[in-house]
Each structure stands twice: as structure tokens, then as C-alpha cells.
Amino acid sequence: xxxxxxxxxxxxxxxxxxxxxxxxxxxxxxxxxxxxxxxxxxxxxxxxxxxxxxxxxxxxxxxxxxxxxxxxxxxxxxxxxxxxxxxxxxxxxxxxxxxxxxxxxxxxxxxxxxx
Numbered sequence: 001x002x003x004x005x006x007x008x009x010x011x012x013x014x015x016x017x018x019x020x021x022x023x024x025x026x027x028x029x030x031x032x033x034x035x036x037x038x039x040x041x042x043x044x045x046x047x048x049x050x051x052x053x054x055x056x057x058x059x060x061x062x063x064x065x066x067x068x069x070x071x072x073x074x075x076x077x078x079x080x081x082x083x084x085x086x087x088x089x090x091x092x093x094x095x096x097x098x099x100x101x102x103x104x105x106x107x108x109x110x111x112x113x114x115x
Contacts, residue, residue, distance in 0.1 A: 001046045001047050001048070001049045001053070002046075004049045004054075005049065005053060005054070005057050008054050008057045008058040009057045009058070011058065011060070012057065012058045012059050012060040012061075013060075014060075015060050015061075016058075016060055016061055017060070017061040017062065018061045018062035018063070018064060018084070019054065019058050019061070019062070019063050019064070020064040020066065020087065021049075021051075021054065021063075021064070021065060021066070022065075022066050022067045023048070023049070023050065023051050023054075023065045023066070023067055050082070051063060051065050051077060051082040051083050052080075052082045055081065055082050055083070061084075062084035062085060063082070063083050063084050064083065064084060064085045064086065064087055065077060065082075065083045065085075065086050065087070066086065066087045066088070066089065069086050069088065071102040074086035074088075090111060091108060093111055093112060094108075094109035094110065094111060094112060095108050095109050
């Protein structure tokens with residue numbers, strides 16, 4: 001994780017406006033995606049870099065996390081100050097009204113069947 005933190009320090013020194021990272025690796029949240037991905041993408045050769053660690057060194061702009069978040073876990077991450085925002089990708093596929101569903105506490109439609 002030291003290399004990723006060095007990159008974040010360098011990007012912050014350059015004044016980069018935001019850093020968008022997939023931090024939801026290692027938790028099984030992305031174990032498959034339409035049958036084409038068979039791993040969550042994490043190599044396991046070091047500890048995963050957390051948003052809290054990145055936030056401590058990336059101070060020039062926003063920090064956006066992504067990966068397996070729910071409305072509640074996203075709100076908690078933002079509330080803790082670790083992230084400026086959380087992005088959602090897969091959840092939008094069958095829920096183009098995702099923000100409204102989150103706001104209303106409505107259930108989400110499941111992802112489309114895998115190919």
C-alpha cells in the first residue's frame with residue numbers, strides 16, 4: 001500500500017482536484033460482474049488502502065470512493081470525513097432512480113441476470 005500512498009501524495013502536491021478510487025475490494029462485493037470477472041481485483045500482496053489512509057495524504061481535493069456501498073455505508077463514509085462522495089455504478093443498472101430510492105428508503109431492484 002506504500003506505493004499507492006506515495007502516488008496520492010504526489011497527486012495532492014500537483015493540486016489534483018479529486019481522486020476517484022475503487023476501495024470496495026477485498027470484501028467480496030464485486031466477486032462477479034455479469035459472469036466476466038471472477039475476482040474482486042485485489043491482488044492480496046499488501047493490505048488494501050483504505051479511504052481513511054488516502055484522506056490522510058490526499059488533501060488537495062475531493063476523495064471519491066466506489067465499490068459495494070449501500071446508502072447507509074456511503075453516508076457513514078462521507079460522515080466520517082474519509083470521503084467527499086461515494087459513486088455507484090452497478091446499482092444504477094436496474095435502478096436508474098437510485099438517488100430517489102435511497103432517499104425514500106425503497107428497496108433496490110436486483111442486478112440483471114449474469115450472462
